[in-house]
Amino acid sequence: MAAATILADDDASGSGLGAVMGAKKVKAITVVRTGKLIPEIHAPERVKALTQHLRKLKPDGSAPYFKWMQQALPAPERLKRQICYGCISGCNRTSYESPEGEKGKLLCTAGDFYKPLARSFYGNSNEVPFEAARLCNRYGIDIMFIQSVARWLQQCHLQGLLTEAEIDLPLSRIGSGEFIEELLRQISFRQDFGQALAEGMAATAGAIGGKARELFTHGAYDKMDRPLTYSPRLYLPNALLYALEFKKQTALLHRIVYTLIPWKYWSDGLPDSPASSGLVQQIMKRYWDFDGDFTSYAGQAQLAKAIQNRVYAQDNLILCDKTWSIVLTGNPDEPMISPDLEAELIQAVTGIKMDTAEFLRTGERVFNLQRALYIREGHRGVAEDTLPDSVFNEPLETEHNNAECLVPGKDGRPVSRKGATLDKPEFEEMRRDYYRISGWDPATGYPTAKILKALELSEVAADLKHRGLIEDG
Numbered sequence: 001m002a003a004a005t006i007l008a009d010d011d012a013s014g015s016g017l018g019a020v021m022g023a024k025k026v027k028a029i030t031v032v033r034t035g036k037l038i039p040e041i042h043a044p045e046r047v048k049a050l051t052q053h054l055r056k057l058k059p060d061g062s063a064p065y066f067k068w069m070q071q072a073l074p075a076p077e078r079l080k081r082q083i084c085y086g087c088i089s090g091c092n093r094t095s096y097e098s099p100e101g102e103k104g105k106l107l108c109t110a111g112d113f114y115k116p117l118a119r120s121f122y123g124n125s126n127e128v129p130f131e132a133a134r135l136c137n138r139y140g141i142d143i144m145f146i147q148s149v150a151r152w153l154q155q156c157h158l159q160g161l162l163t164e165a166e167i168d169l170p171l172s173r174i175g176s177g178e179f180i181e182e183l184l185r186q187i188s189f190r191q192d193f194g195q196a197l198a199e200g201m202a203a204t205a206g207a208i209g210g211k212a213r214e215l216f217t218h219g220a221y222d223k224m225d226r227p228l229t230y231s232p233r234l235y236l237p238n239a240l241l242y243a244l245e246f247k248k249q250t251a252l253l254h255r256i257v258y259t260l261i262p263w264k265y266w267s268d269g270l271p272d273s274p275a276s277s278g279l280v281q282q283i284m285k286r287y288w289d290f291d292g293d294f295t296s297y298a299g300q301a302q303l304a305k306a307i308q309n310r311v312y313a314q315d316n317l318i319l320c321d322k323t324w325s326i327v328l329t330g331n332p333d334e335p336m337i338s339p340d341l342e343a344e345l346i347q348a349v350t351g352i353k354m355d356t357a358e359f360l361r362t363g364e365r366v367f368n369l370q371r372a373l374y375i376r377e378g379h380r381g382v383a384e385d386t387l388p389d390s391v392f393n394e395p396l397e398t399e400h401n402n403a404e405c406l407v408p409g410k411d412g413r414p415v416s417r418k419g420a421t422l423d424k425p426e427f428e429e430m431r432r433d434y435y436r437i438s439g440w441d442p443a444t445g446y447p448t449a450k451i452l453k454a455l456e457l458s459e460v461a462a463d464l465k466h467r468g469l470i471e472d473g
Ligand code: SF4
Pocket: 061, 082, 083, 084, 087, 088, 089, 090, 091, 092, 093, 320, 321, 322, 323
C-alpha cells in the first residue's frame, strides 16, 4: 500500500524509515554492544541534577490516563503500565494481554482508533479495538489510514453509495472484528476492493466519483489520507505545519495544543488546570517568540517555523514527543520548563558548547535538508504546500478535547472558532511569510542556495543547482 512501514517493538510504524531501508535493501538493523553500556558523560553530576530537577517538575503523565483506559477494557487487570526505561514522566503507554493470550502495546491512536465504531456496533466496550490495533501491526498497515478508510466506508454505506454486494466487504458490520479483519486482509493482499484502497483513499474515491468522492473531499485528510486532527481551522499555525509535510507530524501539532487545551480547561474554570491566559502568553513569548493572538493570522508563520525548528532539533536528540511537548509543570514556583534545557543537556552530556539558538539551528538544518531531498525527488514546492479544499470551504464543527473550539484571542480572552474556515488568501499570505523568514524562494517554495549554504549545506545547494532546481546564490 501507499505507506511504507517498519516494525519496531512489535509495532508497525509509517514514517518513511521503512521506505529508506527498503530502497537500500536492508531488512533489519541489529545493534551489538562491544564496549561500555553507557557512554562517557562529560559532566555526570550536572546531568543527574538536571534529570532530578526535571523529574520533580514533570507531572506524572501516566496516572490520569491509566484509570480511564482500564475503564474501557473488559479485563482491566490485564492492563499494565509500560513506561520506557529512563522516562522522566510516563504517559499513556501501556501493554495489554487479552484473555485469549494476545499481547501488545496500547497507547494513543492505536488504542483508540476503532473504539467509536466498535462501541456503536456492539453497544459496549470490548477487546475488539485492541485486536484491531494488533491486526494493523501484524499486517504492517498504518492505523490512521485505516481509521480514515473505515469512517469513509461507513458514510458511503449509510448513504447507499456502496453496497456489500458491490465491494464484497461486510459494510453492515463496520465496527465488528469481522469487518476490520476482512478490510485489512483485502488491502494487504490487494484483493477485491482492497486492491483499490491500497492505492489510497483519494484514488479510490476519485475512481468511484460522485457523492463518494464528495464525502472524501468533505472529510479533512492529510496527503497520506490521515485525519487532520488538531484542526488548522482552529489552531492556525497547524495550517502550515500540515501543509509543509507529506503526512501529519503529530509531534509538531502537539506543541501548541498541549498548552492551549489546559488553557481551555482553565478558561472553563477547572481549578487544577495550570494554564492561565497570562502564563500562556509568557510561554508563547519565551518559547516561540510569539506575541500575537490565536484569532489573527499575524505572526503565525513565525510561530510555525519556531515550532518546526525546536521539534526537529528535539528529534535529533531522540527526545520523546509525549513528554517534551508538555512545557506546563503545574508548579507555581516554576510553571514552565525552561526553553534552554535541551542546550544545557547537550553541554552536560557531550561537553560541546551550544546555546539555545544553535540548538534550534540544528532543527532548521535538518528541516531544510529534508526539504531539499523532497525537491530532488520531485516535490513541487508551493504547489504542494497546501491543504484540502474542505479546510477552506467547510465550517469547523467541533474539535477533540475542545468542543467549543476555544482559543485565546486578544488579551487572552476565550474566542470560539466554531464555524470558522481557513481563509485562503490569508493562508497564502502566511505561507509567503513563512518562505520569506525561512530564506526560501517565495515563487517556488524551494530553499535558496544562500540559506542552504548558511546552514552548512553547501553540497546540497550545489546538487540542487546542478539539477537545475535552484539558482546560484
Ligand atoms: S513519555 Fe515517552 S518515554 Fe515516557 S513512557 Fe511515554 S512514550 Fe515512553
